[in-house]
Amino acid sequence: MVDVAITLTSLAVNTRGGDLVGLGSSVTAGQTFSIDTNGRTEGIVLVLEEQGGGAATVTFDAGDDPPSKREGLGSLAIALATSDCRLLILEGGRFIQNDAANLITGSVATNTVKITAYTLSRLW
Numbered sequence: 001m002v003d004v005a006i007t008l009t010s011l012a013v014n015t016r017g018g019d020l021v022g023l024g025s026s027v028t029a030g031q032t033f034s035i036d037t038n039g040r041t042e043g044i045v046l047v048l049e050e051q052g053g054g055a056a057t058v059t060f061d062a063g064d065d066p067p068s069k070r071e072g073l074g075s076l077a078i079a080l081a082t083s084d085c086r087l088l089i090l091e092g093g094r095f096i097q098n099d100a101a102n103l104i105t106g107s108v109a110t111n112t113v114k115i116t117a118y119t120l121s122r123l124w
Contacts, residue, residue: 002032002033002034002103002105003027003031003032003033004025004026004027004031004032004033004034005025005033005034005036006024006025006027006033006034006035006115006116006117007023007025007036007117008035008036008037008038008044008117008118008119009023009116009117009118009119010118010119010121011118011119011120011121012121013120013121020116023116024047024049024114024115024116025114025115025116026051026112026113026114026115027058027107027108027112027113027114027115028108028111028112029056029108029109029110029111029112030107030108030109031107031108032105032106032107033105033106033107033108033115034101034103034104034105035103035104035105035117036101036102036103037096037101037102037103037104037119038102038119040119041090041092041093041095041096041102041104042091042092043092043119043120044089044090044104044117044118044119045087045088045089045117045118045119045120046087046088046089046090046115046116046117046118047085047086047087047088047114047115047116047118048078048080048084048085048086048087048088048113048114048115049084049085049113049114049115049116050080050081050082050083050084050085050111050112050113051083051111051112051113051114052082052083053082053111053112054082054110054111055079055080055081055082055110055111056079056080056084056108056109056110056111056112056113057077057078057079057080057108057109057110058077058078058080058106058107058108058109058113058115059075059076059077059078059106059107059108059109060075060076060077060078060090060095060104060105060106061075061095061097061104061105061106061107062074062075062094062095063093063094063095063096063097063098064097064098065093065096065097065098065102066098068092068093068094068096069093070091070092070093070094071093071094071096073094075106076094076095080113090104
């Protein structure tokens with residue numbers, strides 16, 4: 001069980017999005033998080049915002065959902081400076097967990113990071 005469930009917000013092509021400022025969830029040091037991918041792993045864009053407490057590290061767990069050829073590449077740690085804001089695009093299949101929801105999971109090692117997750121609509 002994870003501490004914080006992060007909601008995936010869908011962005012539609014040629015459509016103005018809603019208010020994006022208030023989106024995202026804060027994950028504090030020692031907490032775990034999950035992102036429900038709705039079974040679709042490509043086109044996920046994350047915004048990672050360190051909340052002013054100091055440097056932070058966000059780790060995305062290695063995937064275990066074969067038959068992805070990328071699931072064995074291991075976890076990914078992203079270092080953030082104080083008040084840093086970074087965009088991250090996750091590659092399809094690498095971080096997906098083998099469960100009914102196909103979650104992406106991870107943790108924050110130090111301080112607090114606000115994580116916002118977007119998915120890009122298909123263009124076809």
